[in-house]
Amino acid sequence: MKLIYLLLLSIITLNVSGQSKPISIIPFKLEKNCIYLYVKVNEKDSVKFLFDTGANGSVINSQSVKKLGLSVDGKSENKGSNGTNTVEQSNGNKVSFGTIERKKVDFALIPYDTDAFDGVFGTDLMKGNTVEIDYNKNEIRFFKEDDKEVDYSSYEKMKLHLVDDYPAVESSFTVNGLKYSGLFGLDSGADDILTLASPFVRKNDLVQKMRKIGAASFQGSDGSTYEMPIVLCPSIEFSAKFLYNIPVSLSASVDGIDATDKMAGFYGNSFLKRFNTIIDFKNQLIYFKLNRNLYTGFD
Missing domain, CATH: 2.40.70.10 (Acid Proteases)
Structure with missing residues (x-):
């Protein structure tokens, strides 16, 4: 029996050690069905972002531009669900989340009718990593691209x-x-x-x-x-x-x-x-x- 126990323990240890560790784990809150997380923009910490797979670019809520001290130095086209409009833009920013840092990030500045969040975390910030969204633990885990040890079991x-x-x-x-x-x-x-x-x-x-x-x-x-x-x-x-x-x-x-x-x-x-x-x-x-x-x- 002791031999069998040691063998099982060895198998469990191998399975655990074989699972990949994410390079960054970001906790999130689910509010009114949407994912919100906190990032750092330039030198400003605890900036609340909406995690949005439907946005290919990231956004700052116009109400938060002054608070974040962003420069307004361009314009961009925003295609919404029901129309398209031209908005102001802030170029060349830095966004940090966990151990990950993205440089030269351009933000479209959109006047949302709310002060509930500061910005939108688009797919431009997600790309470059494999991203896992875990609603059981309320975590977003970022892995290296082509990480062969990401756990896809039951997916x-x-x-x-x-x-x-x-x-x-x-x-x-x-x-x-x-x-x-x-x-x-x-x-x-x-x-x-x-x-x-x-x-x-x-x-x-x-x-x-x-x-x-x-x-x-x-x-x-x-x-x-x-x-x-x-x-x-x-x-x-x-x-x-x-x-x-x-x-x-x-x-x-x-x-x-x-x-x-x-x-x-x-x-x-x-x-x-x-x-x-x-x-x-x-x-x-x-x-x-x-x-x-x-x-x-x-x-």
Whole structure:
């Protein structure tokens, strides 16, 4: 028995030592379905950022520009969910999170109608690492690219599509026995569940085919406020899993990201928070596994 015990102990030790250690672990808070973490901008510490896979560039809330002492030295185009506008920009900044430092970071300056956060942590800051989002522990773990010892056990691997630099995966849903498939964007910065893009809605006549259960107002980063009908989707297939009776928004946008014909829709973090996620931008792979949020309500 002693020999067997020692053998088991040896196997456990090998398994533990074989798992990769992240180069940085960042704790986060889940507030109204969205991920918030704290970073350092230039020499200012404890700056609250929204973690947003749907933003390919990082942002500073205009209300925080003075507090952070940023210079305003350019302009950039901001494409929001419902429109596009020109905003001011601050160039050449430094962002630090844990042991990681990004230099020459350009921030778009967007006037959000809130002082609840200082900025947006976009995919420009995520790339260069493999990123794991763990909702069970409320941690984001950053690994070196091509780290062979990242623990992918119990994760479902999928192809990560970058549609105009927007991360997306293949997914589908079923209505009245008909299956609708396409590429769906992954937007952790949105607090909603799923928004179907207006061209996809029109093409498939979904306003007539899906049962309306309400309406909701949304505000895009371009400053526009708009209302969308909320309908009930009987079944969604995502990462080889099925979720049932999900409220979905139907966009009627004529401009902005929600008006794209390159994607069928966008999953917000009220949906995505149910899956721990590992994003491998370099190899265009993404991994999902269900977590403790699976049975939380859809807000």
